[in-house]
Amino acid sequence: MKNIDKLIQKALELQANGLVTRQIADELNVSRETVTWLLTRAKKEEVSSAPKDISVNWSSIGKSAFRMRHVGIAMCDMVLDTVEATGNEIDLVVGIGLSGVPLASLIAEELNTELSVYHAYNEQGDDSKLNGAFSRNFAGIKGKKCIIVDDVITTGNTMADVVTHLRSSGAKPLAIAVLVDKSGSETLSEVPVHSLVRITRVD
Numbered sequence: 001m002k003n004i005d006k007l008i009q010k011a012l013e014l015q016a017n018g019l020v021t022r023q024i025a026d027e028l029n030v031s032r033e034t035v036t037w038l039l040t041r042a043k044k045e046e047v048s049s050a051p052k053d054i055s056v057n058w059s060s061i062g063k064s065a066f067r068m069r070h071v072g073i074a075m076c077d078m079v080l081d082t083v084e085a086t087g088n089e090i091d092l093v094v095g096i097g098l099s100g101v102p103l104a105s106l107i108a109e110e111l112n113t114e115l116s117v118y119h120a121y122n123e124q125g126d127d128s129k130l131n132g133a134f135s136r137n138f139a140g141i142k143g144k145k146c147i148i149v150d151d152v153i154t155t156g157n158t159m160a161d162v163v164t165h166l167r168s169s170g171a172k173p174l175a176i177a178v179l180v181d182k183s184g185s186e187t188l189s190e191v192p193v194h195s196l197v198r199i200t201r202v203d
């Protein structure tokens with residue numbers, strides 16, 4: 001089965017389980033436009049050409065704690081390069097739920113900092129409003145100098161939401177660290193983005 005057929009099948013399964021377009025897009029790490037295209041193609045209707053998008057699957061890393069730890073160390077090294085040059089000290093690592101949390105936890109251990117967790121709730125299940133919150137089970141964020149960790153940046157909306165929440169609590173986001181940045185941005189909300197893999201379109 002071709003990769004695209006696997007994606008279509010997965011999108012259909014998620015839809016049958018009641019997920020809406022945005023949730024399917026998040027689950028497959030593709031844009032909402034791509035999900036609409038996949039579902040239309042599944043109905044064997046006439047479809048336009050595929051949207052320009054990249055599907056990210058990092059489960060070969062995520063399924064192994066050993067690999068995750070080493071990738072976490074690489075992300076740590078990448079961020080420290082620039083944060084140390086600014087003379088700032090990191091006192092908190094913020095993980096974005098769900099997928100950013102294991103990486104954030106490993107990085108917080110490596111840096112010997114506190115760990116905070118952000119849930120990016122979206123009750124409507126669409127893109128109308130991101131309305132996240134920090135979990136009370138982890139460290140507080142008030143006034144902390146922090147780095148934000150996630151697996152993938154697609155539109156950058158989640159990250160922008162986290163940065164806004166942090167700043168409104170007097171925290172200072174020093175850097176963003178992700179596995180894959182699909183937005184191609186060097187900064188988001190004026191915070192430097194460090195990505196193990198940055199995708200930049202040339203067409």
Ligand SMILES: O=P(O)(O)OC[C@H]1O[C@H](OP(=O)(O)OP(=O)(O)O)[C@H](O)[C@@H]1O
Nearest residue numbers: 026027097098099153154155156157158
């Ligand atoms: O840049 P954006 O367009 O905002 O999308 C990126 C976000 O989407 C995914 O999260 P999701 O809500 O799917 O949660 P997950 O970590 O449980 O997969 C991903 O882990 C990022 O947090």
